[in-house]
Amino acid sequence: MLEFNQLGKTWPDGTQALADVSLKVPRGQFCVVLGPSGAGKSTLLRAVNGLTQPSSGQVWIDGQQLTADTEHELRRRVAMIHQHFNLTLRMSVAANVLAGLLPAVSTGRALLGWFTPEQRSQACALLERVGLDPRHLQRRAGELSGGQQQRVGIARAFMLAPEVVLADEPVASLDPKIARDILGLICSAARERNTTVLCSLHQVELAREFGDRIVGMRAGRIVFDGTPAEFTDARMTQLYAGAQWGEQDPPSQPERESQPLAA
Numbered sequence: 227m228l229e230f231n232q233l234g235k236t237w238p239d240g241t242q243a244l245a246d247v248s249l250k251v252p253r254g255q256f257c258v259v260l261g262p263s264g265a266g267k268s269t270l271l272r273a274v275n276g277l278t279q280p281s282s283g284q285v286w287i288d289g290q291q292l293t294a295d296t297e298h299e300l301r302r303r304v305a306m307i308h309q310h311f312n313l314t315l316r317m318s319v320a321a322n323v324l325a326g327l328l329p330a331v332s333t334g335r336a337l338l339g340w341f342t343p344e345q346r347s348q349a350c351a352l353l354e355r356v357g358l359d360p361r362h363l364q365r366r367a368g369e370l371s372g373g374q375q376q377r378v379g380i381a382r383a384f385m386l387a388p389e390v391v392l393a394d395e396p397v398a399s400l401d402p403k404i405a406r407d408i409l410g411l412i413c414s415a416a417r418e419r420n421t422t423v424l425c426s427l428h429q430v431e432l433a434r435e436f437g438d439r440i441v442g443m444r445a446g447r448i449v450f451d452g453t454p455a456e457f458t459d460a461r462m463t464q465l466y467a468g469a470q471w472g473e474q475d476p477p478s479q480p481e482r483e484s485q486p487l488a489a
């Protein structure tokens with residue numbers, strides 16, 4: 227269970243990015259976060275791996291609170307897939323996938339490229355799992371297409387068998403067909419491992435197709451929390467246009483939980 231408890235984030239310039247966000251995401255759920263630009267989606271995701279320090283409230287991962295003391299350990303259990311892939315472009319595909327082990331190996335080992343044969347074969351297996359032929363292993367990551375780079379990003383994210391994967395607009399820079407393929411891969415890889423996914427998206431159709439649950443945010447607050455079927459076109463218009471919801475008056479129950487779909 228990933229849990230946000232009354233999370234707030236106010237930036238030094240006074241911008242309130244998160245306001246009293248409470249949300250429980252059960253293990254294995256694919257939870258999509260939608261909302262207009264500036265709604266607080268990235269801030270919410272980044273609070274889970276310590277990239278953003280909340281101003282108030284707490285984040286819990288399987289009953290353990292994220293604090294300065296626990297952050298290092300919890301980082302092994304939380305992986306991230308980025309919009310712009312965040313690969314080291316001059317390094318090989320293999321090195322980029324193995325970089326997923328960095329939170330769990332010493333810096334010295336990593337710098338010298340000392341990984342065990344098991345770790346290397348795990349990297350190969352994951353690359354195959356995401357549809358990249360092993361012949362790409364020694365290619366420089368910068369030579370790959372965007373879709374291929376994101377496959378490497380997914381393989382890297384799953385190297386430590388994380389409990390939680392954060393995906394911040396993972397398909398924003400990909401064409402619609404590749405975007406669907408990539409989202410399908412994240413979804414199936416997560417289901418196979420019972421991994422919780424918190425994924426921000428701008429594509430409502432993809433959210434409806436892949437999400438077990440949709441959380442809608444506006445101005446740092448949760449204003450919708452329900453299943454894809456409940457996220458009707460009228461709800462979508464409300465979320466993006468904000469026509470009928472006052473920002474202080476969300477109509478949904480943020481504490482609500484929905485079960486993941488059967489695998």
Ligand SMILES: Nc1ncnc2c1ncn2[C@@H]1O[C@H](COP(=O)(O)OP(=O)(O)OP(=O)(O)O)[C@@H](O)[C@H]1O
Nearest residue numbers: 237241242243261262263264265266267268269270
């Ligand atoms: N480092 C920062 N310093 C100051 N304000 C910030 C910072 N990062 C984000 N913000 C502000 O916090 C609010 C929420 O930003 P956030 O990036 O979480 O939105 P988002 O929903 O991810 O938007 P998008 O869909 O454009 O990615 C915005 O008003 C943004 O300008």
Ligand SMILES: [Mg+2]
Nearest residue numbers: 267268269426
């Ligand atoms: Mg964002």
